[in-house]
Amino acid sequence: MTRTLIDRLDYVLTVNDGDTVLSDASIVIADGRIEAIGPATDIAGRYDKSAFDTVLSGRGRLAMPGFVDAHVHLSEQLSRSLFPDCMNTRAWVFNWGKPYYAAVDEDDEYLSALVAGIEMIRNGTTCFLDMGAQNDPARVVEAIDEIGIRGITGRHAADRRPDVIPDGWTAEMVDHHFFPSADAALTALRDCVEALNNSAGGRARCWVNIEGKEPCSPELHAGARSLAEELGVGTTYHNASSIEEARVSEKNYGVWPITHLAEIGALGPNLVIAHAVALQEQEVALLADSGTKVAFCPGTSLKVAKGATKIGRYPEMLAAGVTVALGCDGTSAAGSLNLMRQMYLAAGLFKDARLDPTLVPAEQAIRMATIDGARALLWDDEIGSLEAGKRADLILFDLTDVEWVPCHDPVQAVVYSATPRSLRTVMVDGKVLFDDNKIATIDEAALLKEAAVRAKAIVARSGLVRGKTPVTTTLYD
Numbered sequence: 001m002t003r004t005l006i007d008r009l010d011y012v013l014t015v016n017d018g019d020t021v022l023s024d025a026s027i028v029i030a031d032g033r034i035e036a037i038g039p040a041t042d043i044a045g046r047y048d049k050s051a052f053d054t055v056l057s058g059r060g061r062l063a064m065p066g067f068v069d070a071h072v073h074l075s076e077q078l079s080r081s082l083f084p085d086c087m088n089t090r091a092w093v094f095n096w097g098k099p100y101y102a103a104v105d106e107d108d109e110y111l112s113a114l115v116a117g118i119e120m121i122r123n124g125t126t127c128f129l130d131m132g133a134q135n136d137p138a139r140v141v142e143a144i145d146e147i148g149i150r151g152i153t154g155r156h157a158a159d160r161r162p163d164v165i166p167d168g169w170t171a172e173m174v175d176h177h178f179f180p181s182a183d184a185a186l187t188a189l190r191d192c193v194e195a196l197n198n199s200a201g202g203r204a205r206c207w208v209n210i211e212g213k214e215p216c217s218p219e220l221h222a223g224a225r226s227l228a229e230e231l232g233v234g235t236t237y238h239n240a241s242s243i244e245e246a247r248v249s250e251k252n253y254g255v256w257p258i259t260h261l262a263e264i265g266a267l268g269p270n271l272v273i274a275h276a277v278a279l280q281e282q283e284v285a286l287l288a289d290s291g292t293k294v295a296f297c298p299g300t301s302l303k304v305a306k307g308a309t310k311i312g313r314y315p316e317m318l319a320a321g322v323t324v325a326l327g328c329d330g331t332s333a334a335g336s337l338n339l340m341r342q343m344y345l346a347a348g349l350f351k352d353a354r355l356d357p358t359l360v361p362a363e364q365a366i367r368m369a370t371i372d373g374a375r376a377l378l379w380d381d382e383i384g385s386l387e388a389g390k391r392a393d394l395i396l397f398d399l400t401d402v403e404w405v406p407c408h409d410p411v412q413a414v415v416y417s418a419t420p421r422s423l424r425t426v427m428v429d430g431k432v433l434f435d436d437n438k439i440a441t442i443d444e445a446a447l448l449k450e451a452a453v454r455a456k457a458i459v460a461r462s463g464l465v466r467g468k469t470p471v472t473t474t475l476y477d
């Protein structure tokens with residue numbers, strides 16, 4: 001057994017059930033798990049210093065659980081700032097997203113996952129839910145293994161081709177994106193879960209992930225959830241992601257998207273719905289009663305004009321007991337994999353929009369970014385809070401950085417004042433992945449150099465051109 005002591009931390013945000021904040025506290029890590037956590041004097045009384053292989057000073061540091069990103073697209077990582085910021089969700093997905101994803105091969109996806117992993121670690125994110133690979137999710141697992149982060153991936157799947165193939169799409173691309181039937185998609189997804197779930201030393205999990213919305217049939221939506229249940233994993237997809245989608249749903253099914261999911265038996269506690277912005281009042285109860293989780297992506301809402309504050313019902317979901325986690329979405333959708341930015345937005349957007357400063361207090365924003373993310377990912381028995389018995393996935397901030405001085409209240413400071421700039425150390429399973437501005441597991445400079453070259457090649461293959469590729473669509477309308 002190897003045992004590490006993080007000694008005399010100024011503060012620990014445990015994010016346990018009581019949101020306990022410890023001061024002058026120590027954490028003992030044994031074989032990747034938190035063995036003990038508590039006041040420094042108690043820990044010093046329980047352990048002899050010789051019991052530790054490594055002792056890290058916690059002076060001038062705050063420890064908290066690593067952030068959990070409940071909605072990310074690793075495949076999109078090398079598209080940063082490629083798509084224009086004048087499109088709504090549907091044009092974004094159908095005109096730009098689809099051709100980009102079709103141009104990404106499995107080596108690109110491996111490299112994208114490594115680069116995304118680095119960006120997440122540098123932003124304090126230690127676990128993520130990826131929408132899934134366009135090619136082989138085994139390559140994503142390979143990247144998870146190599147970089148040391150924790151995450152869930154899958155095979156991105158859809159089964160409903162549009163009636164008319166739009167300009168910019170090729171027949172090859174359509175075959176690549178769409179399985180011939182819901183059954184064929186579910187068979188492929190089952191194979192992925194059986195091959196890849198619980199790999200990379202338990203840090204990688206594989207779910208039954210589908211794209212969601214119009215490109216997926218009702219059979220695939222409902223089938224994904226029941227297959228996930230049978231396999232003991234989760235499923236995630238986009239739904240109720242824009243008002244335009246809600247209108248199309250009303251036209252096709254006579255009801256809005258969440259009600260439609262309820263009607264076809266697709267809601268349940270093993271489903272994470274990304275966005276869930278276009279909701280009618282009574283649909284909040286459908287999510288709460290079924291235990292369905294939501295990944296709120298405020299950064300995407302701001303860039304793609306989803307209307308989180310105009311039509312979103314996130315405060316109502318929180319009040320109704322729905323688990324609302326936070327997601328960064330892809331780098332073209334929202335711009336970064338900085339979950340601290342989403343936490344800040346989640347805390348502030350509704351206070352402002354509704355003239356109500358009591359909405360989403362700092363404690364709640366922290367929970368959304370940590371334990372509620374873990375709950376959405378069905379992983380809260382192991383991560384999401386700092387408690388004895390849980391995995392040692394934690395991050396340390398430098399309280400001597402100017403953005404923490406002075407620190408009268410660490411809870412408010414982490415939400416409203418701190419940025420990843422003052423992040424000093426990131427651990428997963430007790431292993432240091434980032435320390436003193438250096439990624440420990442990989443040659444970051446060489447990787448980013450290769451990424452820049454590869455990114456240009458993907459754009460050339462995708463055929464996407466600003467000024468030429470359309471920024472509006474009526475596809476699936």
Ligand SMILES: [Zn+2]
Pocket residue numbers: 071072073131238274329330
């Ligand atoms: Zn997404």
